[in-house]
Amino acid sequence: MAIELTPLPLPASADASKFADFGREVKGLSPGSLTAEQFNEIQELLYKVGSSHDVLLFRNADLTPEQQYALTKAFDPTSENYGHGNNKTGETKKSILHPDLKTIPRVPQVQLIGNGTVYNHEGLAEAKLKHPHHKTFHKTRVSDEDEAKGVTRFYRWHIDAALYDLSPPKVTTLYGLNVPKGDRQICRYDDGTGDELEVPLGTTAFVSGRTMFDILPPEFKSLAVRSKVRYAPHPYVWMAPAHAKSTGLGIETEGLEMSYEELPPWEESKVKTLPLLWKNPVTGALHFQVHPCGVSELIVDPLPADVKRTGNELYPDGADIKDLQTVRDLLYKMQRPAIAPNLVYPHDWDEKDLVVFHNRGVLHTVVGVFKEDQVRAFHQCNLAASDDPTGPSEEDIKKWA
Numbered sequence: 001m002a003i004e005l006t007p008l009p010l011p012a013s014a015d016a017s018k019f020a021d022f023g024r025e026v027k028g029l030s031p032g033s034l035t036a037e038q039f040n041e042i043q044e045l046l047y048k049v050g051s052s053h054d055v056l057l058f059r060n061a062d063l064t065p066e067q068q069y070a071l072t073k074a075f076d077p078t079s080e081n082y083g084h085g086n087n088k089t090g091e092t093k094k095s096i097l098h099p100d101l102k103t104i105p106r107v108p109q110v111q112l113i114g115n116g117t118v119y120n121h122e123g124l125a126e127a128k129l130k131h132p133h134h135k136t137f138h139k140t141r142v143s144d145e146d147e148a149k150g151v152t153r154f155y156r157w158h159i160d161a162a163l164y165d166l167s168p169p170k171v172t173t174l175y176g177l178n179v180p181k182g183d184r185q186i187c188r189y190d191d192g193t194g195d196e197l198e199v200p201l202g203t204t205a206f207v208s209g210r211t212m213f214d215i216l217p218p219e220f221k222s223l224a225v226r227s228k229v230r231y232a233p234h235p236y237v238w239m240a241p242a243h244a245k246s247t248g249l250g251i252e253t254e255g256l257e258m259s260y261e262e263l264p265p266w267e268e269s270k271v272k273t274l275p276l277l278w279k280n281p282v283t284g285a286l287h288f289q290v291h292p293c294g295v296s297e298l299i300v301d302p303l304p305a306d307v308k309r310t311g312n313e314l315y316p317d318g319a320d321i322k323d324l325q326t327v328r329d330l331l332y333k334m335q336r337p338a339i340a341p342n343l344v345y346p347h348d349w350d351e352k353d354l355v356v357f358h359n360r361g362v363l364h365t366v367v368g369v370f371k372e373d374q375v376r377a378f379h380q381c382n383l384a385a386s387d388d389p390t391g392p393s394e395e396d397i398k399k400w401a
């Protein structure tokens with residue numbers, strides 16, 4: 001059967017012109033048992049063609065945890081361990097990721113995530129799952145009254161990555177096994193803009209990191225192409241006492257982060273300093289890939305000597321910005337435009353949907369609220385990569401600085 005591609009079903013809220021390349025449903029392939037040739041085709045579709053699609057959807061997929069691990073690994077054959085390190089989230093009990101992940105014993109690279117209690121699942125006698133709720137993470141929360149009417153929030157915009165010691169996974173695979181159906185919800189931004197987005201229950205929302213860069217005004221493009229972010233050591237432990245913004249896009253600056261002395265032991269050599277823009281090594285596109293919650297510092301290079309200054313540049317002589325409020329304000333100004341309702345793809349999950357996404361090209365978030373008896377079970381897999389992402393080339397810097 002020939003492979004067939006169709007655009008993802010965009011909601012009416014989406015600006016279709018911004019999603020022309022983004023995402024494809026792939027028909028005619030069994031993702032659990034691809035031949036080498038078929039896999040290459042999938043890899044090209046994800047991020048290797050002239051315009052990368054970044055999100056691929058397979059409907060009605062049959063996929064064992066072993067097959068899911070093998071498929072994920074094929075994108076980075078020398079990668080081996082789960083993106084946060086196998087069973088490592090269990091070790092650092094203070095990490096905010098700890099309650100959200102249950103490991104499949106047979107295939108520790110695959111995590112069971114979802115909501116409600118699941119019994120006799122792939123070697124787990126009983127797993128209590130909790131769909132993350134924004135009230136446990138945001139500074140403010142939707143009132144119970146509004147929540148009863150179906151109002152919710154983006155939980156946390158992120159890249160799947162440990163951001164300490166390990167390299168950010170290249171792809172994530174998400175496979176829906178149990179998908180409770182229910183009323184659509186309204187995702188409210190609550191940031192004074194009045195923005196809101198109607199979403200399917202329990203959607204996973206995606207935005208394009210490429211679009212995030214493309215829509216920036218020139219002075220922010222110049223800043224982004226010259227900048228790196230330094231993540232805190234053990235960022236998920238560091239941020240655990242802090243509260244997020246109402247859009248789920250970063251942390252409010254209240255001085256609540258743990259001090260570096262209180263963190264589990266850490267080494268300078270394992271701290272991650274990564275470019276703001278990650279270059280797709282094949283298409284050359286620049287994707288704005290920052291996990292805003294974990295950032296502790298913004299390091300800006302000066303404008304190259306041969307670039308003519310206009311006077312509008314930010315930090316033309318470079319800077320090492322350590323003030324958290326300033327760092328977060330700058331990142332927020334650059335990232336917030338790309339999570340506008342018309343730039344979000346909220347996936348409407350069906351059972352046996354497999355979504356493969358380019359974790360170095362998109363940001364995503366959990367959304368929505370389930371009741372305790374709404375049982376949701378997903379398998380998630382991503383693998384700490386064999387290398388760190390590449391930043392902008394000298395040419396890119398000259399072009400955009």
Ligand SMILES: [Fe+2]
Nearest residue numbers: 158159160364
């Ligand atoms: Fe994720």
